[in-house]
Amino acid sequence: MDTVSKSNPLLLWVDVPRVPAVKAFEKAYPNIPVSYSTLNGSASNTGLEEKFVLFNRVGSGWPDAIFWPGNSAMAWATSPQINYAANLTNIISKKVQAGYNPVVAAQCMLNGGLYCLRNDDAPDVLWYNATLMKEWGYTVPKTWPQYEALGIEIGKQHPGYYVGELGDTYAVERYLWGSGCPTNDLTGPNKVYINLNAPTCTRAENMIDALQTAKVLAPAGIFDSAGAIAGAKLVMSPGAAWWGVYLFEQTFKVPKGEITATDPLQWPGSPAGTGDEGGGLWSMSSHISGQRQADTALFLQFMATAPAWQVDLSTGLPAYGPDQNAWITKNIVQSGYFADPSQIGPAMKYAGTIVRPNHGYLLYDEGALWTQVITPVVAEGKLISTAWSAYQSALVDNAKVNGYSVTT
Amino acid sequence: MSRASGENGILSSPGEQRVVKGEHFGVQVVAVAQRRRRGPRRRNISGLQGRSGLLLVAPYVALLLVVGVIPAGYAIYQSFLARTGSGFGGISGYKDAVTEFQFASSFAHIGLVLIVWLPFMIIGVIGLSLLLHGRRSRLVGGLRFIYYLPGALAGMGNFVLWLFILDPTDSPVKFLLSWLGYSSLEQVAEPAHLPVIIALMLFFQGAGTWILVIYGGLNGIPQDVSEAAIIDGCTPWQETRRIKLPLIRPWIAYFILINIAYASQLFLEPEVLGLATEGAVSPQWTPNQLSYTFAFQLFDVPAAAALSVILLLISLFIGVIITTRTGLFRNVE
Numbered sequence: 001m002d003t004v005s006k007s008n009p010l011l012l013w014v015d016v017p018r019v020p021a022v023k024a025f026e027k028a029y030p031n032i033p034v035s036y037s038t039l040n041g042s043a044s045n046t047g048l049e050e051k052f053v054l055f056n057r058v059g060s061g062w063p064d065a066i067f068w069p070g071n072s073a074m075a076w077a078t079s080p081q082i083n084y085a086a087n088l089t090n091i092i093s094k095k096v097q098a099g100y101n102p103v104v105a106a107q108c109m110l111n112g113g114l115y116c117l118r119n120d121d122a123p124d125v126l127w128y129n130a131t132l133m134k135e136w137g138y139t140v141p142k143t144w145p146q147y148e149a150l151g152i153e154i155g156k157q158h159p160g161y162y163v164g165e166l167g168d169t170y171a172v173e174r175y176l177w178g179s180g181c182p183t184n185d186l187t188g189p190n191k192v193y194i195n196l197n198a199p200t201c202t203r204a205e206n207m208i209d210a211l212q213t214a215k216v217l218a219p220a221g222i223f224d225s226a227g228a229i230a231g232a233k234l235v236m237s238p239g240a241a242w243w244g245v246y247l248f249e250q251t252f253k254v255p256k257g258e259i260t261a262t263d264p265l266q267w268p269g270s271p272a273g274t275g276d277e278g279g280g281l282w283s284m285s286s287h288i289s290g291q292r293q294a295d296t297a298l299f300l301q302f303m304a305t306a307p308a309w310q311v312d313l314s315t316g317l318p319a320y321g322p323d324q325n326a327w328i329t330k331n332i333v334q335s336g337y338f339a340d341p342s343q344i345g346p347a348m349k350y351a352g353t354i355v356r357p358n359h360g361y362l363l364y365d366e367g368a369l370w371t372q373v374i375t376p377v378v379a380e381g382k383l384i385s386t387a388w389s390a391y392q393s394a395l396v397d398n399a400k401v402n403g404y405s406v407t408t
Numbered sequence: 409m410s411r412a413s414g415e416n417g418i419l420s421s422p423g424e425q426r427v428v429k430g431e432h433f434g435v436q437v438v439a440v441a442q443r444r445r446r447g448p449r450r451r452n453i454s455g456l457q458g459r460s461g462l463l464l465v466a467p468y469v470a471l472l473l474v475v476g477v478i479p480a481g482y483a484i485y486q487s488f489l490a491r492t493g494s495g496f497g498g499i500s501g502y503k504d505a506v507t508e509f510q511f512a513s514s515f516a517h518i519g520l521v522l523i524v525w526l527p528f529m530i531i532g533v534i535g536l537s538l539l540l541h542g543r544r545s546r547l548v549g550g551l552r553f554i555y556y557l558p559g560a561l562a563g564m565g566n567f568v569l570w571l572f573i574l575d576p577t578d579s580p581v582k583f584l585l586s587w588l589g590y591s592s593l594e595q596v597a598e599p600a601h602l603p604v605i606i607a608l609m610l611f612f613q614g615a616g617t618w619i620l621v622i623y624g625g626l627n628g629i630p631q632d633v634s635e636a637a638i639i640d641g642c643t644p645w646q647e648t649r650r651i652k653l654p655l656i657r658p659w660i661a662y663f664i665l666i667n668i669a670y671a672s673q674l675f676l677e678p679e680v681l682g683l684a685t686e687g688a689v690s691p692q693w694t695p696n697q698l699s700y701t702f703a704f705q706l707f708d709v710p711a712a713a714a715l716s717v718i719l720l721l722i723s724l725f726i727g728v729i730i731t732t733r734t735g736l737f738r739n740v741e
Contacts, residue, residue: 040683047683050704081707167594168686219592223686225577226592363705371687376598379688397509401706 002290009033010295013063015040017246018119018280021309025302032295039069048073052082064288064296067119067303068281070169071107072365077283078115079363086286087113091297096305099320103355108281115283117304120242120316121324122279123351124174124264127243128236130339131258132161140236144179144265147236148207154235155214162230163211164237166384167375168221169367170277174238177359178275179204179267183395186360192404196392203267208384219378221371228252238265240277241348242316249337250315260339264351273356279319317348324349363402369394480720486713501710505702505718508711510692517603517678517693522671525607529667533615534660537622538648552623555616567677570609571684594688597681602689606677610670618663625659626652661734668730669723675700695719 004010012034014022022036040047048069055061062084068074077085089097097105097114108116126147128140136158141147151163165171176183181201185193195201211217218230222243231252239247248259264274282303284296303309310318311326318327328345332338373394377387392408399406490497491504505511540551558566572578575593576585590596597605629652637647653660675696682689692698695715702712730736 047679050700053704053707076705167592220594221686224593225575226594229577368687368691371685372690375594375688376600379592379595379598401508403706 002288002292004032004292004295006033009035010065010292010299011063012036012299013039013066015067015069015280017315018067018303020313021303024306024309024313025299028302028306028308029298032298034299037063039067049076049082052077052084056082062285062287064292065282065284065299065303068116068283070365070367071278071281072361072363072367074107074110074116074281074283075361075363078110084286085115085283086288086293087115088117088284088297088300089114091284091293092117092301096301096320099305099322101321101352103353104279104319104321106355106357107279107361116281117283117300118319119280119282119304120314121319121348121352122240122242122277122316123348123355124178124238124240124275124277125261125344125347125351126236126263126265127234127239127248127259127261129234129254129258130260132235140262141265142263144203144207144267147238147265148210150236151211151216152214155211155216158235159215161216161233161235162218162237163216163235165218165220165222165227165230165234166208166212166378167219167227167371168223169365169371170222170240171374172367172370173275173277174240175204175208175275176201177356178238178264178273180270180273180356182358183366184360184362185358186362187407190404191407192360192362192399193407194392194395194399195408196388196395200267200270205385205388212378212383217378219375219381221375222247222251238275240279240316241351242277242279244338244344245331245335246315256337257339259337260341261344261347263347264354272354274351274354276355276359279316317352362399362404364398366395369398480717483713483716483720487710487717489710489713491708491710497710501708501714502718504708504711505698505714508698508702510690510698511695511715514692514695514698518672518674518695520603521606521610521674522668524603525610525671526664526667528607529611529615529618530660530664532611533618533622533663534653536615537619537626538652540619540623541626541652542644552620555619558612558616560616564676564680566613567609567680570605571680574605575684593685597685597688599689602678602681602693605681606674609677610667614667614670618667621663622656622659625656629655657734658736661730661736665727665730665736668726672719672723672726 010032012022014036016038019036019038022034025032026034052062068077074085076082092114096117100118104118104121105114108114108118126141133140136154138150138153139146141150147163154161154163164174172183179200181204182193182195182198183201187193196205208217218227218233220227220230222228222231222239228251231247232254234248234252234254237243244259244261248254249256266272282300284293284300288296305318305320305323307323307326310320310323311330314327315331318324325345328348332344333341335341338344369391373391374384374387377390378384396406396408487501488497488499489495489501491500536555540548540555571593573581574585574596576582576590576596577592579585585596633651633655634647637651642651673696674694678689678693679691679697682691682693690697692701696719699712699715699719702708702715
């Protein structure tokens with residue numbers, strides 16, 4: 001099993017958007033045979049962990065490398081029971097490791113070891129439709145209260161347009177992580193602090209309530225078909241760096257020359273910060289060694305750093321620092337799609353340095369609970385505050401069931 | 409309808425003469441039918457047949473052992489282990505399962521599905537079977553085929569088809585969904601709607617096959633019994649109520665039993681809906697899903713096994729009630 005051959009190729013699991021990356025690798029390394037399977041891209045990872053439990057039971061079947069569709073998978077992939085993700089500290093070259101800004105790599109650092117390489121940096125910036133903003137004479141907001149006020153104004157003046165979407169797993173990261181709300185604060189080994197009544201949470205709750213009342217927050221999620229329809233009607237929205245190409249251009253199909261991004265919205269009186277929506281992670285199996293391990297490491301390194309994928313094909317800002325400028329030049333400045341492209345790159349790079357700390361990935365996914373508890377309520381047209389205590393209970397109950405000791 | 413109440417109803421004399429006559433007639437007919445069924449069976453039983461019967465049933469018994477009895481025994485054994493996987497854990501697995509915060513809600517969900525689905529299924533299936541049986545024309549063959557079609561689609565394909573039907577952006581009946589005010593799959597598949605959605609899925613998945621089963625039961629009613637009833641002035645409704653339904657009672661009981669068993673093991677439908685709605689349905693919506701979570705996410709195998717044992721006990725209890733109350737497997741004497 002430690003050698004790689006045609007009959008025993010590298011086994012790779014990726015989500016659909018990462019398939020071109022695998023193809024690029026095959027082209028660059030034709031002598032390494034690979035075989036890949038596509039994963040359900042849902043960030044909540046439903047059903048994924050179960051496969052690893054079964055592999056562990058039979059002692060074989062693990063993919064050599066995997067792209068995690070949701071970042072919270074790192075919590076169980078490194079747990080003693082699953083023990084899948086290998087510690088990369090001594091497998092990946094130091095030069096590559098040094099290419100990551102510590103804020104960006106933080107999601108892969110567990111107990112002092114590096115357990116994944118980040119595919120893309122996904123800090124939230126403020127995306128907006130420059131054409132509409134200009135046509136309607138609005139000033140681009142810099143703070144969340146300004147965003148709220150402008151949202152209410154848009155609701156009055158231009159009904160049918162939106163300033164955000166609420167129904168996807170990442171909405172919790174955009175709005176609550178972005179506000180520093182303790183949904184996932186790991187305060188020690190197996191200790192979490194969850195308090196949706198903290199002021200950093202209630203200010204976001206009140207803002208969402210007000211924007212829902214103004215009918216400018218779509219109840220759909222960015223990944224579903226109704227969300228794509230609402231997405232084409234977004235005047236502005238907080239959203240990750242990958243929203244530009246992946247959502248606005250490819251999914252929402254907003255015409256070119258309209259969309260741009262600027263610095264993330266801030267809460268007055270709080271330190272600068274923003275949320276983060278995924279930014280996929282690459283891990284490799286801890287069950288391989290020898291040539292297979294070396295080839296897998298080569299694959300991981302290629303995925304995380306090679307311009308053939310990261311610059312030429314990836315829709316997200318590369319997490320690997322040395323690739324960022326080239327990606328911005330090619331995909332933002334020269335692509336011809338964006339309005340005011342020169343302001344987008346600096347906004348993304350700045351946002352990447354201020355992602356709020358203390359957001360641990362836990363054995364359950366807070367985004368999955370959001371879509372179970374919050375999404376149905378907002379889909380019914382009710383305000384988010386009516387589901388607030390239910391969401392708190394869901395977070396606390398799941399934390400307890402998963403063995404965390406919880407303070408609230 | 410239980411056997412006892414049916415007989416009581418016949419013995420007490422309701423007001424109208426014609427009805428009394430019909431009911432009286434019903435008793436006679438049942439008696440005739442039972443004699444007919446009993447006759448040949450008694451005559452033919454011999455040692456040789458008993459042995460060949462055992463031989464015929466042996467493959468089934470072997471399968472039952474491998475996929476039914478042994479796994480159930482293993483689950484019972486596992487449910488009493490300690491969470492660490494070795495050593496006796498007493499009832500801690502059961503305690504973990506019952507005190508899980510979603511335990512009660514998962515059973516409530518199944519109860520809701522049954523409340524919506526079972527009456528719908530019983531009335532729909534029996535009603536359509538009776539209508540089909542009432543028609544004696546060339547149409548019947550075609551109708552039978554049409555009823556059978558949805559059930560013939562493989563389970564998973566059927567559910568994927570449902571996902572398209574339910575999604576207002578892709579649905580062939582989007583006019584209906586938008587008339588109801590829905591614009592996204594999340595709105596359609598919100599938790600409060602799930603019992604109805606799952607009931608509809610299950611109905612279209614299963615009804616066709618069960619119509620054929622019940623229709624087969626109706627075809628088993630001897631022609632002369634029906635003819636005798638009609639000659640005696642039995643109306644179609646009386647024929648249905650007093651002759652057909654009592655005679656196919658074992659089929660109906662079997663149908664209800666199997667469907668309750670299916671509903672109590674619901675897994676696929678809510679799981680697929682959860683995936684399609686990007687997680688709007690809890691992955692612990694039914695007890696079986698909760699059991700799966702215990703086994704594969706919480707690594708609490710005893711609790712997962714305990715939950716399976718609880719489900720088994722509930723199913724057995726319902727099964728015993730139905731078989732003893734309806735005489736499903738009782739030899740007619």
